[in-house]
Amino acid sequence: MRAISKKLFRDLWHHRGQMISIAAVTATAIMTVLTMRGTYESLYEARESYYQTSRFPDVWANLERAPESVRSLIQQIEGVSVVDTRVTFASTLDLENQVTPAVGRFYSAAPPSEMLGALHLRSGRWVSENDRNQVMVSEKFALANSFSEGDTLKAIINGRLRYLEIIATAISPEHSYAVPPGSLFPDDEQYGILWMSRQAMGAAFNMEGAFNEVALIIASNADIRHVQAELDQILKPYGGLGSYTRATQISNLILESELNSNKQMGTMIPAIFLAIVAFLLNIVLNRLISTQRQEIAVLKAFGYTNLDVGLFYLKFAYVAVIGGAIIGIFGGVWLGDLMVTVYRDYFDFPDLAYSLSPQLLAISISISFLAATVGALSGVRSAISLPPAEAMRPQAPARFSIGLIEHFAVLKKLPSATRMVVRNIERRPGKTLFSAIGVAFSVAILVIGLFMFDGMYYMMDLQFNVAQREDLTVSFNRPLPERVRFELGRLDGVNRVEFNRMVPIRIIKGALKRDMAITGRNVGDELNRIVHSDGSIMPLSLSGIIVSKYLADNLLIEAGDLVQVEVLEGARRIENVRVVSIVDDFLGINAYMHLETLHDLVGGPHLITGANLAVMGDAQADVAKKLSAIPMIANVSSPSRGFDLFKKQMSESLFVGIFFLVGFSSIISIAVIYNGARISLSERGRELASLRVLGFSKKEVSVLLFSEQAVITIFSIPIGWYIGKELSRISIAQIASETYRFPFMVDWETYMFSALITILAAIGSSMIVRRRLNNYDLISVLKTRD
Amino acid sequence: MVESFSDGISSPLEGTLQMQIFEARGLNKIYHMGEVDVVALKDVDFDLFAGEMLVLLGASGSGKSTLLNILGGLDTPTSGVVKYQNVLLSHSDEKELTQYRRKHVGFVFQFYNLIPSLTALENVALVTEIADSPMRPEEALELVELGERLNHFPSQLSGGEQQRVAIARAVAKRPNVLLCDEPTGALDVETGIVVLKALQKVNQEVGTAVAIITHNAAISAIGDRVVQMSSGRIIENIRNEHKSSLDDIVW
Known part of the structure; x- marks a missing residue:
C-alpha cells in the first residue's frame, strides 16, 4: 500500500466519530430515497400492471336505470373502445x-x-x-x-x-x-x-335487462371530455348522475394521494439530509485541512501534485458517502420491503412487491456523491491552492474584535468566560448560522411529521364531536315522503330525528362545472351541523347555497356569486342560485341548501333521502338492528365507530411515525452538534487547556466549550419550528384533495416534543465529546506552538 | 489530606522570608512511552522558599519541566513526596489540584497561551473573576507596564507584550509562587529582558516566589539561587551572592 493511502486510513480512523456521523446522515438520505421512492415505484408499477391486465376503466357513470339497449348507443360514441354495463x-x-x-x-x-x-x-x-x-x-x-x-x-x-x-x-x-x-x-x-x-x-x-352503472375504456387518442359529454347526454333521460374519471374514482384517488405523498417525502427528506451531509463535510474538511497545513506542505515539498493532495481530501468525503450508501441501501431495501407489506393491508394488488430499480439506486448514489463533492469543494480547493512554503508557517492567529452583541448595555458586564463564547459565535456568524439551520432541520422534521397527526386529530375531532353528532346515520334506498320521520321517531330509544335530502346536481360557473350531491337540511338542525375549519358553526340561510371552499376554489366561486345548478334527477331543472357562503370544511366536497328551498328547486313531491338520529345510550344497537330490518333503509351507520376506527389507525401509525421521525431528527442533531463540538475542541483545545492550568475545573471548561453548541441548539429551535411550519403548510396544500383536506395547525405538544428531542440529542452528543475533553493532555497541548 | 487548598494557607506577605513553599523529597518520575520507560526524574530533593527568585537551569530533557509541572500540580510523581506549605501535593486528586492551581500558583509558558478572543484586560480578568482576593486586572497590567494596552486583543500585541500579559494574568491572583517554563524562549534578547524585568518586579514588589526554567545559562545571573539539572538529577544548587543587573545580561 502506498504511504499516502496509509495516511488516509489512519486519518480516517482518527476521525472515525466524525466520519461515522456523516455516514449516518448519508445512510438516512439514501434509505429514505430507496424506501419512499422505491415504495412509490413499486406501488406505481403494481398498479399500472394490475390496471392493464384487469382492464381498469377510464370513465364511469351512474344512473337510475337504463335498458340494456342503451349500451350500443354508448358503444357508438367516438373514442369508446369497450363498454361494461353493471347493476x-x-x-x-x-x-x-x-x-x-x-x-x-x-x-x-x-x-x-x-x-x-x-x-x-x-x-x-x-x-x-x-x-x-x-x-x-x-x-x-x-x-x-x-x-x-x-x-x-x-x-x-x-x-x-x-x-x-x-x-x-x-x-x-x-x-x-x-x-x-x-x-x-x-x-x-x-x-x-x-x-x-x-x-x-x-x-x-x-333490474332485469337493465343497468345502473356503466364503465368505459376509451381509445388512447380519444378526447375524454368529449366522451364524457356524449355519455352524459345519452344517460340524461335515464337519470344519469354525471360521469367521472379515474381522477375522482375513490379507490384510485386515495392510492394516487398515497403515491404522491411517498414521492414528495422521498424527495424532500433526502434533500434535507444531503444538504446536511454537504454542510458537515464542508466544516469537517476545512478544519482537517487547517490542522494539516504542515503535512500538506511536506507532501507538496516532496513532489506530490496538487491533484494528489486534492484527491486525498476528496477521498475523505467519499469514504463517508460510500459507508453511508452501503448501510443506506441495505436499510432502504429492508424498510421498503416492510412498507410494501404494510401497504398490502390497505391496497389489494395481486402482485405488490418491493422492487428496487437500478435507475433509482444509481440516481440516489450519484446525488449523494454530488452532495459530498459540493461539501468537500471549498476545503479541497484551499488544500490545492496552499503554496508549500506558506503551508509550513503556522496559520495566522485568529483575529477577534468586540462584536455587536457586546455593545448592548446589558451585556457589558459579562464575565470574561462568557465573552469568549459570545465572540467565538460572532467571529464566524456564517458557521454558527448554518449549524443552527442544520440543527433546525432536526426540529423541523419532527414538526413536519407530527403536525399531520395534529391536523388529522383536530379534523376528526371537529368532524365527529362538533359536526356529526348524531348517534346513527340512516340512508334510504330511495327518496321517501317527509312523514317517514315520524315513523323513525316512534322507535323505542330514539330521542330526536333530523332529516335531509341529497340530490345529485351539476354546479356550473362559467365554463367550469362539477357533478356532486347537494344536501337539503333544516335550519334548526342540532345533531348534524355545518362546521368551519376554525370550529365555528355555520348557520344555514333560507335561500341560496353554501359550498365547500375546495369546490369554490376549483370553480372560481366567491361568496355572493350566482351559479347555475342543474338538478340531475326528476324534471332536471336548471336554475341560478346565489352562493351565500363558503365553508372551509375537511371532508369531501359539499353543497348545502335549506330543505324547503331544495324541494322547490327539484320540484315535485317533498321527499327525503336520509335521517340523523339521537338515540339513548344503551338502545343504540337495538335501534340499529330494527332500522336495518326496514326494507327501505339502505344503510345505518354510527359515526362514533368511524372515529374509533380512525383513532385506532392513527395511534398505530403515530407510533411507527414517531419512531422513525425521532430517529431521523436525532441523526441530524447528533451529527451537527457532535461535529461542531469536535471542531470547536480542535480549534480551541489550547485555549481550554490554558484555562485548566489557570485553575478552571473540568466542568467549567466543558461549560465554555458546549455553551456555543447550546446557543446553536437554542437558536435552532425557533428556526426549526418556523421551517417545519412552512414546509408543513406546503405539504398540506399538496396533499389536499377532494376526499379530505388537513387543517393547518400544530399543537404546542408537537413544538415542545420536537424541541425536547433535539435538546436531548444535543446533550447526548456533547457528552461524547466531553469524554475527549476530559482526556486532554494539558501539558503537551500548551507546549506546542499554535 | 492535611488541609484543604481552599483555606488555611497563609499568603506570602504574612510569612517569613525563609518559609518553605515547596519541599520535595525523593521524587521519581517515569514515563511509559510505548515499550520503553523514560526516567524523567531520579531521586530529586528540592526546596523553594517564600519570596525567592530561583533559576532552574538544564539542557532539554534534563527533567526541569517535569519537576516544574509536578510542583505546579499539572503532573504527579511516580514516587516521592511533594509538599506545598503543609499540604501533600503528591497525594492530591484531580479536583484538589485544580483548586490548588486556581488559588495558589501562577504559570507562565514559552508560548503565551493567551485566549485570542479576549483582550489583555479580559485575559487577566478571567483569573481575577475566579480568585479569592485578586488584584484589579488593571493593577496587574500596570505591574508589567502594559497599563496602556488594556483593550488590545492578543493578535494586536507583540510577542513580548503577550508574554507580559501572561505574567500579569499569572500574578493577578496574588499567588505564592510563579512557575515560568522558558518564558523568554520564543523572544529576542531585548524583548526577553523586558519580560524578565517584569518577573523581577513581581518578585520584588509583590514578594511572589518565582521559579524560572531555562536552558539559557546567561539568565541564571538574575537568580537568588541557581539549581542545575541533568539527566533527571539535581547536579548543582548554588546561592548566587552576586546577582547581576538585567541590563548587563546578553545572550
Whole structure:
C-alpha cells in the first residue's frame, strides 16, 4: 500500500466519530430515497400492471336505470373502445358478530373475459349465471369476518332477507382501497364488496335487462371530455348522475394521494439530509485541512501534485458517502420491503412487491456523491491552492474584535468566560448560522411529521364531536315522503330525528362545472351541523347555497356569486342560485341548501333521502338492528365507530411515525452538534487547556466549550419550528384533495416534543465529546506552538 | 489530606522570608512511552522558599519541566513526596489540584497561551473573576507596564507584550509562587529582558516566589539561587551572592 493511502486510513480512523456521523446522515438520505421512492415505484408499477391486465376503466357513470339497449348507443360514441354495463346496489348485511349492521356493496359480475376492472379470484370459483344465491366476496371483508367458501351470508335485499352462499373470495382494481361511503378509512369488518351474476342481481333488484352503472375504456387518442359529454347526454333521460374519471374514482384517488405523498417525502427528506451531509463535510474538511497545513506542505515539498493532495481530501468525503450508501441501501431495501407489506393491508394488488430499480439506486448514489463533492469543494480547493512554503508557517492567529452583541448595555458586564463564547459565535456568524439551520432541520422534521397527526386529530375531532353528532346515520334506498320521520321517531330509544335530502346536481360557473350531491337540511338542525375549519358553526340561510371552499376554489366561486345548478334527477331543472357562503370544511366536497328551498328547486313531491338520529345510550344497537330490518333503509351507520376506527389507525401509525421521525431528527442533531463540538475542541483545545492550568475545573471548561453548541441548539429551535411550519403548510396544500383536506395547525405538544428531542440529542452528543475533553493532555497541548 | 487548598494557607506577605513553599523529597518520575520507560526524574530533593527568585537551569530533557509541572500540580510523581506549605501535593486528586492551581500558583509558558478572543484586560480578568482576593486586572497590567494596552486583543500585541500579559494574568491572583517554563524562549534578547524585568518586579514588589526554567545559562545571573539539572538529577544548587543587573545580561 502506498504511504499516502496509509495516511488516509489512519486519518480516517482518527476521525472515525466524525466520519461515522456523516455516514449516518448519508445512510438516512439514501434509505429514505430507496424506501419512499422505491415504495412509490413499486406501488406505481403494481398498479399500472394490475390496471392493464384487469382492464381498469377510464370513465364511469351512474344512473337510475337504463335498458340494456342503451349500451350500443354508448358503444357508438367516438373514442369508446369497450363498454361494461353493471347493476349495483348497497344493502344491509346481517352479520351475527357485529353490533351495528354492515353494508354490502353488490355488483353484477360479467363473465371474466367481458368484465372491465376484472375480478381476480383469490379462492373458489366464479358464480354461475343460473344460481341466484351464489356470491363472491371481497377478500378483506371475508378475512375480517372469518368467512370462507361455503359459508352463508344474510343480506337484506330489497327488503327481503336472503341467504347467500359464499363461493369465492376476490379482489377488484376498482376497490383496491375499499372505503365505506362517507368514510376515509377502510372498515373491512363492516363494509364488503359482493359480486353476483348479472341475472341474480337483475332478479334481486328488479333490474332485469337493465343497468345502473356503466364503465368505459376509451381509445388512447380519444378526447375524454368529449366522451364524457356524449355519455352524459345519452344517460340524461335515464337519470344519469354525471360521469367521472379515474381522477375522482375513490379507490384510485386515495392510492394516487398515497403515491404522491411517498414521492414528495422521498424527495424532500433526502434533500434535507444531503444538504446536511454537504454542510458537515464542508466544516469537517476545512478544519482537517487547517490542522494539516504542515503535512500538506511536506507532501507538496516532496513532489506530490496538487491533484494528489486534492484527491486525498476528496477521498475523505467519499469514504463517508460510500459507508453511508452501503448501510443506506441495505436499510432502504429492508424498510421498503416492510412498507410494501404494510401497504398490502390497505391496497389489494395481486402482485405488490418491493422492487428496487437500478435507475433509482444509481440516481440516489450519484446525488449523494454530488452532495459530498459540493461539501468537500471549498476545503479541497484551499488544500490545492496552499503554496508549500506558506503551508509550513503556522496559520495566522485568529483575529477577534468586540462584536455587536457586546455593545448592548446589558451585556457589558459579562464575565470574561462568557465573552469568549459570545465572540467565538460572532467571529464566524456564517458557521454558527448554518449549524443552527442544520440543527433546525432536526426540529423541523419532527414538526413536519407530527403536525399531520395534529391536523388529522383536530379534523376528526371537529368532524365527529362538533359536526356529526348524531348517534346513527340512516340512508334510504330511495327518496321517501317527509312523514317517514315520524315513523323513525316512534322507535323505542330514539330521542330526536333530523332529516335531509341529497340530490345529485351539476354546479356550473362559467365554463367550469362539477357533478356532486347537494344536501337539503333544516335550519334548526342540532345533531348534524355545518362546521368551519376554525370550529365555528355555520348557520344555514333560507335561500341560496353554501359550498365547500375546495369546490369554490376549483370553480372560481366567491361568496355572493350566482351559479347555475342543474338538478340531475326528476324534471332536471336548471336554475341560478346565489352562493351565500363558503365553508372551509375537511371532508369531501359539499353543497348545502335549506330543505324547503331544495324541494322547490327539484320540484315535485317533498321527499327525503336520509335521517340523523339521537338515540339513548344503551338502545343504540337495538335501534340499529330494527332500522336495518326496514326494507327501505339502505344503510345505518354510527359515526362514533368511524372515529374509533380512525383513532385506532392513527395511534398505530403515530407510533411507527414517531419512531422513525425521532430517529431521523436525532441523526441530524447528533451529527451537527457532535461535529461542531469536535471542531470547536480542535480549534480551541489550547485555549481550554490554558484555562485548566489557570485553575478552571473540568466542568467549567466543558461549560465554555458546549455553551456555543447550546446557543446553536437554542437558536435552532425557533428556526426549526418556523421551517417545519412552512414546509408543513406546503405539504398540506399538496396533499389536499377532494376526499379530505388537513387543517393547518400544530399543537404546542408537537413544538415542545420536537424541541425536547433535539435538546436531548444535543446533550447526548456533547457528552461524547466531553469524554475527549476530559482526556486532554494539558501539558503537551500548551507546549506546542499554535 | 492535611488541609484543604481552599483555606488555611497563609499568603506570602504574612510569612517569613525563609518559609518553605515547596519541599520535595525523593521524587521519581517515569514515563511509559510505548515499550520503553523514560526516567524523567531520579531521586530529586528540592526546596523553594517564600519570596525567592530561583533559576532552574538544564539542557532539554534534563527533567526541569517535569519537576516544574509536578510542583505546579499539572503532573504527579511516580514516587516521592511533594509538599506545598503543609499540604501533600503528591497525594492530591484531580479536583484538589485544580483548586490548588486556581488559588495558589501562577504559570507562565514559552508560548503565551493567551485566549485570542479576549483582550489583555479580559485575559487577566478571567483569573481575577475566579480568585479569592485578586488584584484589579488593571493593577496587574500596570505591574508589567502594559497599563496602556488594556483593550488590545492578543493578535494586536507583540510577542513580548503577550508574554507580559501572561505574567500579569499569572500574578493577578496574588499567588505564592510563579512557575515560568522558558518564558523568554520564543523572544529576542531585548524583548526577553523586558519580560524578565517584569518577573523581577513581581518578585520584588509583590514578594511572589518565582521559579524560572531555562536552558539559557546567561539568565541564571538574575537568580537568588541557581539549581542545575541533568539527566533527571539535581547536579548543582548554588546561592548566587552576586546577582547581576538585567541590563548587563546578553545572550
